[in-house]
Amino acid sequence: MAKVIAHIKEVPFQIEIKTPTGNIITADEPVEKGGKDTGFSPKELLTASLSACTLATLRMYINKKGWNIPEIKVETELIEMDGKTLFARKLEFLSTVDEDQKKRLILVANACPVHKILSGTIEIETELI
Incomplete structure (x- = not known):
């Protein structure tokens, strides 16, 4: 089984994704879709x-x-x-x-x-x- 917890705050489309063991990645939308392209779409x-x-x-x-x-x-x-x-x-x-x-x-x-x-x-x- 795989499990992640994703969380978004006020920065448009910037999402923090964590595993239960503490690994973290950032997801975001490209600039042309309103994001800041700070992570994978x-x-x-x-x-x-x-x-x-x-x-x-x-x-x-x-x-x-x-x-x-x-x-x-x-x-x-x-x-x-x-x-x-x-x-x-x-x-x-x-x-x-x-x-x-x-x-x-x-x-x-x-x-x-x-x-x-x-x-x-x-x-x-x-x-x-």
Whole structure:
């Protein structure tokens, strides 16, 4: 389970997000939407979550296999069009990776937990406390 507590005060759109263990990040809207661009936008946070999970999942798999792949980059873009949302994700392995490894690593990337959540049925329940 994941849990965060988000809090906004009087600065327009500047949001402090905390985990129960004390990690803190700032979210904000871009200047053109009335924010001050002091942190990730909500959509950037969602996109970053997929990127981070992809990289962590790949690193776990690569380490388990003992492959010499010291660095991986992922570029993820959230694209909205015609009522559809697309996450365009590009992986870059900064070392030699053979074709069989590439195929396996794409399957592993697609198996990361956040990918599974975003690909599945999502329900959101809201209540006042």
